[in-house]
Structure formats: C-alpha cells, structure tokens
Amino acid sequence: MNKNLQTFPILITERLTLRKLSKNDSEEILQLRSNTEINKFLDRKPSKTLEDALNFIKSIIEDESNELFYWTITKTGEDKLIGTICLFDFLGGLKKCEIGYELLTEYNCQGIMIEAAKKVIGYAIETLGLKTIDAITHKHNQSSTRLLQKLNFKKLEDAVENNPNLILFRLTT
Structure with a gap:
C-alpha cells in the first residue's frame, strides 16, 4: 500500500473530525486503554x-x-479524543486491510462509531482503492457485531486463528 500523501488525511463528517493521534491525547488514550468495559473483548x-x-x-x-x-x-470543533478508528494489516496485492475501533463508553449509543466507520470505509474504498475490509470481533461483543452488520459486513467464520471467541466479518466492494 502506497499512500503517496504528504500529510495525514483528516476526515470530516457531519458531527466528527477524524485526525492524527498526538501526545496531547494521552489522558484519553489512558482512559480507553485502561477501561475494563472496553478491554474485556x-x-x-x-x-x-x-x-x-x-x-x-x-x-x-x-x-x-x-x-x-x-x-x-x-x-x-472540539479537540478531545472520544475514540479511535484505524485501518491496518494492509495486503496491497489483494487490496485488503483490517479495521479496528474503540469508543469511550460515555459516547456509546450515539451513532458516533457508525458515522466514523462509514467515513473511514469510504476513504479506504474511494481513495485507497481497497476491495476488502476485514473486522474481527469477540463473539460476546454484541455492539461491535451490530455495528459491523449495519455497515454491511458479512460474518465469515466463528473461529479466527483457532480462537473460538473471535468472529471474522468481511466487507467486499
């Protein structure tokens, strides 16, 4: 995958700005990465x-x-990190990557992640030319499963890499 971009892409939706991570985000990253509700899956x-x-x-x-x-x-209009979303594990020849995301729990059920994910998926398809996006979620993470289904990801496998707790979802364009 060759971005050929001089600057990190800032993505803007109706309510959200998706920007580059900075050291100023350390308090919120600590909240995300230490939260037992988020980390349990x-x-x-x-x-x-x-x-x-x-x-x-x-x-x-x-x-x-x-x-x-x-x-x-x-x-x-605000600079405070409320969640993260990423594209990773690019397989350039297959035009494929994986998506991951997390959100501070007080922002759940507000449509934030679906709004962010639609923008990132659009970027992946339209700008990066990707054809396949995978997502792996825990079988008990119902909110993630519902999000992926709303985004038209299809459930492929109940067990991922011999882990019976993980489910593979795939979006193909």
Missing part, C-alpha cells in the same frame, strides 16, 4: 499509567507508514 495489556499511554502513542506515531492509518475521533 480485546486481547491486549491494559494501560495503567500515563507513561503507558504515551508509549502507545509513540509506537503508533512511529508506525504510521504505509501500513497503518490511526485516527482519533473527536467532535467537530
């Missing part, structure tokens, strides 16, 4: 300190190459 080590959050941000900024788009989700 994710196989990752929770952040415990601001330093953990800053180290994560640093790793994302260093990884932003042709292999990762990582946006912070903010309400337009």
Whole structure:
C-alpha cells in the first residue's frame, strides 16, 4: 500500500473530525486503554499509567507508514479524543486491510462509531482503492457485531486463528 500523501488525511463528517493521534491525547488514550468495559473483548495489556499511554502513542506515531492509518475521533470543533478508528494489516496485492475501533463508553449509543466507520470505509474504498475490509470481533461483543452488520459486513467464520471467541466479518466492494 502506497499512500503517496504528504500529510495525514483528516476526515470530516457531519458531527466528527477524524485526525492524527498526538501526545496531547494521552489522558484519553489512558482512559480507553485502561477501561475494563472496553478491554474485556480485546486481547491486549491494559494501560495503567500515563507513561503507558504515551508509549502507545509513540509506537503508533512511529508506525504510521504505509501500513497503518490511526485516527482519533473527536467532535467537530472540539479537540478531545472520544475514540479511535484505524485501518491496518494492509495486503496491497489483494487490496485488503483490517479495521479496528474503540469508543469511550460515555459516547456509546450515539451513532458516533457508525458515522466514523462509514467515513473511514469510504476513504479506504474511494481513495485507497481497497476491495476488502476485514473486522474481527469477540463473539460476546454484541455492539461491535451490530455495528459491523449495519455497515454491511458479512460474518465469515466463528473461529479466527483457532480462537473460538473471535468472529471474522468481511466487507467486499
């Protein structure tokens, strides 16, 4: 995947601005990555300190190459991160990638993630020329499953990489 972009793409929807992650987002990243409700479906080590959050941000900024788009989700006109959404694991020859997302729990059930995801998927298809987007979710993560179904992802497999708790969804254009 070759972005050929001089600057990181800022995406704007009716209510949201999706922008590049910065060190100023460390408090909210800590909230996201330490929240037990958010982390219960994710196989990752929770952040415990601001330093953990800053180290994560640093790793994302260093990884932003042709292999990762990582946006912070903010309400337009506000700078506070309320969630993140990313495209990763690009397979250029197959015109394929994976999407991931998370949202601070107080912003659930407001249509924020579907609005952000539609914009990112549109960008992936129209600008990057992708044909397939995969998403993997935990079988008990009903809100993620509902979101993917609303976005026209189709359930492919109940078990991913020999993990009976994960489900693979795919969007094909």
